Amino acid sequence: MSVQCVRVDREAGEETRQRLAEVDLVEDGYDIVVEDGWLYIPVTDPASVPADLDVVARDLPVRETQTMPGDLVDFTASYERIGDVIVVDEDDPERAAALADALMDSDLPVRTVLNRASKIKGETRVRDWEILAGDGTEAVHREYGCEFAIDLAKVYFSPRLATERHRVVEQVSEGERAFDMFAGVGPFVIPFATRGAECVGCDVNEAAIEYLRENAERNGVEDRITAIRGDVRDVVAGSSEYVDWADRIVMNLPHSADEFLDTAVELAGDDCVIHYYDIQHEDDLFGPGERAIREAAESEYDVTVETRHPVRSYAPHEQNVVMDVRLTR
Numbered sequence: 001m002s003v004q005c006v007r008v009d010r011e012a013g014e015e016t017r018q019r020l021a022e023v024d025l026v027e028d029g030y031d032i033v034v035e036d037g038w039l040y041i042p043v044t045d046p047a048s049v050p051a052d053l054d055v056v057a058r059d060l061p062v063r064e065t066q067t068m069p070g071d072l073v074d075f076t077a078s079y080e081r082i083g084d085v086i087v088v089d090e091d092d093p094e095r096a097a098a099l100a101d102a103l104m105d106s107d108l109p110v111r112t113v114l115n116r117a118s119k120i121k122g123e124t125r126v127r128d129w130e131i132l133a134g135d136g137t138e139a140v141h142r143e144y145g146c147e148f149a150i151d152l153a154k155v156y157f158s159p160r161l162a163t164e165r166h167r168v169v170e171q172v173s174e175g176e177r178a179f180d181m182f183a184g185v186g187p188f189v190i191p192f193a194t195r196g197a198e199c200v201g202c203d204v205n206e207a208a209i210e211y212l213r214e215n216a217e218r219n220g221v222e223d224r225i226t227a228i229r230g231d232v233r234d235v236v237a238g239s240s241e242y243v244d245w246a247d248r249i250v251m252n253l254p255h256s257a258d259e260f261l262d263t264a265v266e267l268a269g270d271d272c273v274i275h276y277y278d279i280q281h282e283d284d285l286f287g288p289g290e291r292a293i294r295e296a297a298e299s300e301y302d303v304t305v306e307t308r309h310p311v312r313s314y315a316p317h318e319q320n321v322v323m324d325v326r327l328t329r
C-alpha cells in the first residue's frame with residue numbers, strides 16, 4: 001500500500017529515523033525499506049515533517065507487529081504507540097515490569113506504559129488495562145495532521161488503522177455530507193471536516209462523544225461536526241433529519257456492521273459511498289458483506305462494489321477487510 005515516507009540517503013538513515021522518532025512521527029505499522037541507496041521511513045503526519053526532509057509516497061510492506069527498538073532487543077513483545085503512551089501485550093508479570101522499566105529508560109518519548117488486561121469487549125469496544133509505569137490512560141495522538149485526545153480506558157482507538165483511514169479521507173471532497181455511524185473519538189470525521197465536509201458522528205459511548213467534541217475543537221472543525229450520543233439505529237429512526245442525507249457513510253464496527261445496514265440505507269442519499277468494515281474467514285473475505293449489503297439496498301439502489309481489500313490480519317485465517325460500496329438511484 002502507498003504510504004507517505006521520508007526519503008533520505010542511506011548514510012543519514014538512522015540519524016533521521018531517530019530525529020523523526022523523537023517527535024513521534026515514525027509510522028510503526030510499516031517496514032522501513034532500503035532501495036538504491038535511499039532509506040524510506042514511513043511517517044504518521046507528513047505535514048509535520050521538518051521542511052529540510054523530502055516526503056514521497058511509495059509502497060511499503062505492512063508490519064504485523066512492532067519489535068522493540070535497539071536497546072530493548074531482549075524483549076520480543078510487540079507494542080503500539082498512542083501519543084506518549086506505549087501499549088504492550090505481555091502475560092508474564094516479571095517480564096511486563098522489566099519491559100516497562102526498559103521502555104521508561106529508553107530514548108522513546110514515553111509517559112505511560114500500559115499492558116493489555118482483557119480483550120476488546122462489549123458494545124463500546126474498550127479493553128481493561130494494567131498501568132505498568134507512568135500515570136493515567138489518557139493520550140494525545142497525532143495522525144496525518146490531526147490531533148486526537150483519547151482515554152484508552154474509556155474509548156476505543158487503534159493507531160494501526162491510520163493508513164486505512166487516510167485512504168478514505170483522501171476520497172472526501174469539500175461540501176459533501178458524511179455520516180460516521182460508529183464514530184469513536186473522531187478519527188474519520190475530523191479529517192473529513194478538515195477537507196470541508198459536513199459531518200455527523202454518532203456513538204453509543206458517552207465518553208467517545210465527549211472526546212469527539214473536544215477533538216473537533218482541537219482541530220478547529222467544530223462548526224462542521226455534529227456529535228450525537230446514542231444507538232445509531234435509534235438516532236436515525238427517531239428523527240427524519242438525516243434520512244436520505246449522506247453522500248458518504250463509514251461503518252467501522254466489524255463484527256456486527258451487517259445488523260446496521262438497514263439504518264445505513266435510510267441514511268444514504270441518491271449517490272452514496274459506504275465504507276464497510278468486516279471481519280471474515282480467509283475462505284470468503286468479501287462474500288458475506290457484499291451479500292448483506294445487496295440484500296439491504298438492492299430494492300432501492302444500484303449497488304457497485306468499487307474497492308475491496310484486507311486491512312490487517314485479525315486472527316489466524318481471519319482478516320479485517322473493507323469494501324467501498326456505491327449506492328445510486
Ligand SMILES: C[S@@+](CC[C@H](N)C(=O)[O-])C[C@H]1O[C@@H](n2cnc3c(N)ncnc32)[C@H](O)[C@@H]1O
Nearest residue numbers: 123124156182183184203204205230231232252
Ligand atoms: C470499532 S470502534 C470504531 C471507532 C472509530 N470509528 C475508529 O475507527 O476508531 C466502534 C465504535 O462503535 C460504537 N458503537 C457500538 N455500537 C454502537 C451503536 N449501536 N450505535 C452507535 N455506536 C455504536 C462503540 O462505542 C465504538 O466507539
